[in-house]
Amino acid sequence: MIERTAELAAANEQLIQEMDERQRVEETLRERSEFIEQVIDHLPSGLAVFRLSGGEALHINPRAVEICGVERSAISTLSLFLERLYPNENDRRKALEKIQAPVVQSARSFSNGWSNVVLAGREGDDVHVSVLHVPVPSQGLVISVFNDVTRQHEAEENSRKLEAQLRQAQKMEAVGQLAGGVAHDFNNLLQIIIGHLSLLMSASGLNDGMQRRLRQMREASDRAAVLVRQLLTFSRNMPVRPRRLDLNDVVTGLLKMLRRLIGEHIELDVRCGSDLRPVLADRGEIEQVLMNLCVNARDAMADGGTISINLRNVYLDRDYCSRYADVAEGYYVIISVADTGTGMTPEVRERIFEPFFTTKEVGKGTGLGLATVYGIVKRINGQIRVYSELGKGSVFHIYLPADVTGFDAESEEPAPAPARGGHETILLAEDEALVRELATETLTGAGYRVLVAADGDEAVHLFKQNASQIQMALLDVVMPKRSGRAVAQIIHELRPDLPVLFCSGYTSGALSGGQPIDDRDLILKPFVPLELLTRIREMLDQKQVAPDGCMAEAPR
Ligand SMILES: Nc1ncnc2c1ncn2[C@@H]1O[C@H](COP(=O)(O)OP(=O)(O)OP(=O)(O)O)[C@@H](O)[C@H]1O
Ligand SMILES: [Mg+2]
Known part of the structure; x- marks a missing residue:
């Protein structure tokens, strides 16, 4: 009996010991699992563990919720989670296939398994996420690890952009140098062409056909000169006056x-x-x-x-x-x-x-x-x-x-005064549509009233109709039907004191036929708006103080 009692006591003792042991083990296990959970929950990466069958979430750390930018419940199953990562159904299917049929992966192939996805952030921004799915078939689990790489992505984009900008700047620099070099040489050649053309055009004994050809050549070289000037500006070779x-x-x-x-x-x-x-x-x-x-x-x-x-x-x-x-x-x-x-x-x-x-x-x-x-x-x-x-x-x-x-x-130093406009009425006759438009725009823009004619006959007609209102005429020298000079002659028969400004693409000496036009009465094409306005105002103002008292309206 005593023996039996001792046996029981020993068994009891052992049981107690075993229970203690078990409690300790359980305690340790709990501590371990708490420890692991703590570690996982403090990882700077998102980590989510799902059951392969059923897709139930076993653990989702706070960083995972944060990166996904949604409530935890919105990624609480594998399929919800994959939906969030891959809004595109095709991408989602592929990811799932990889997870469910994993090839045996070595640590090395894991490091190659990262892929990038772009999530729509809470504020409509793009969140770039790098993600790795690690299937653990023996446990029936899949572990997904992911990081927010938006900043790195931006930095890379930035340096890519910087590089492209630099390349573009270098290219423009090179093109600029090339254009500048060509333009310079070209300008010198043009100078020679224009110079000799002008001499030729002023020579006597040229018949009409020759003159017309020369004029066209001059016109073309003037256009070329404008182009060259633009090229020189582009290539920074034009003198400028910064103020x-x-x-x-x-x-x-x-x-x-x-x-x-x-x-x-x-x-x-x-x-x-x-x-x-x-x-x-x-x-x-x-x-x-x-x-x-x-x-x-x-x-x-x-x-x-x-x-x-x-x-x-x-x-x-x-x-x-x-x-x-x-x-x-x-x-x-x-x-x-x-x-x-x-x-x-x-x-x-x-x-x-x-x-x-x-x-x-x-x-x-x-x-x-x-x-x-x-x-x-x-x-x-x-x-x-x-x-x-x-x-x-x-x-x-x-x-x-x-x-x-x-x-x-x-x-x-005072800046040059901007050109003044006025309210006077000006008769404008010019056959070239573009020049006519530019002049009209410039003049009306400065407040003048403009009567516009496209040839000599129209100019005379307009003048006769509005003779009393017109205070000045701007006449192209070479026009169809009647030349600027012929128009001026008719105008002066009726109004001898009316100021007339001729405009022409050619220098005064090169103008065909008759007396050369006084440089003071001529503006050369292509003129800039400021130049035109200044010349017009000058002529009108001179007239205003002229002794014959043909008064123009006071300038503004
Ligand atoms: N505000 C704009 N909107 C749309 N396209 C534009 C605009 N500005 C420029 N572009 C495009 O850029 C091109 C180059 O412009 P750029 O001013 O250098 O030359 P262009 O206007 O074609 O000729 P140019 O100015 O020498 O008469 C234009 O042909 C046009 O296709
Ligand atoms: Mg343009």
Whole structure:
């Protein structure tokens, strides 16, 4: 009996020991599992474990929920989880096939098994995720590990963009040098051609046919000269006079001209900048930039639309500059020209700054507009950013470095006064449609009333009808039906004191027939609008003080 009791006590003792042992083991196990859970939950990577059959989630760490950007319940099964990762059904099916039929994988092949997916983030942003699915068939599990690699992705994109920008800048530099070199040589050759042509044209004894041929040659070389000038601007070989400019002034000064240029079917919305910083630039060049951008915008809006010009100060910080090649940190003034036109395809967008790249019909565009803009902006260390959406429109942002130095002696020199307009009535006769339009636009833009004739006969007719109102005439010298001189003669028979400004593509000495025209009464084509307005105003003002008292209206 005693023996039996001892046996029982021993067994009891053992049982207690075994239970203790078991409790300890259980305790240890729990601690281990808690430990593992803690580790997993503090991993900087997303980790999710699912049962292969049924797809129930065994564990999803907080980082996984965070990366997926949804509630935990939205990824609580394998199929929900895969739906989140692969919105595309085809991709999802492939991923599932890989998980369910795993080839035996070594650690090495695991490292090759990472793939990238893009999730739609909570704020509509793209979240780039790198993911690896590790099937563990022996346990009937699949472990998915994933990381948010959006930042790395952005960094890579950035350096790719920087490289492309650098390549583009180098290409433009090379093209610029080439164009500049060619243009220079070409300019010298043109000089010789134009010089000798002028001499030939002024020679006596030329018959009409010869003169016509010479004139055409001269016309062609004048056109070539304009092209060369544009090329030289693009390649930064033209002399310029940078001054301290208030861009608000430049834009407002150009408004009338721009309105005329773009036509009535397009609205122009201009927002000047407040406290705009000055920039150091050549006024004429900035005007050219604006005009080229506006003409392009106009051409992109055949059915009308809006051009918005916007001016503002901006500070480009280090962070911004690190994202772009060759931008210096500092203050800039941005001129933005936006249109609601056709927009561009990425292929066109890539090439717009190349000289001679144009999508316009032959004769409609030379493809030098934006190349010139590029040349001008680069020379003053500015930047151009272009955004365009096909069918919606484009916007060109021109960043010009603000001038933060104090005033220097040169910049205090008064800028040339902008040309004044007036309210007088001017008779304009010009047969070449483009020149006629330009002159009409320039004059009406400056406030004048313009009566327009396309040939000599029409000019005489218009004059006779409106003789009392006309205060000045601008006559092309060479016109069909009746020459400018012949028209002037008839005008002067009725109104001997009426000022007449002749315009011509040829120098006064080279004008055919009759007395040479006094240089003071002649403006050479191609003239720039400013020049035309200045000459017109001068002549009108002279007349105003003339003793015969033919009073013109006071200039504005
Ligand atoms: N605002 C815009 N909207 C749509 N496309 C544009 C715009 N600006 C430029 N482009 C495209 O860029 C091309 C090049 O423009 P660029 O000003 O250099 O030459 P162009 O206008 O064709 O000719 P040019 O200015 O010499 O008369 C245009 O032909 C057009 O395809
Ligand atoms: Mg253009």
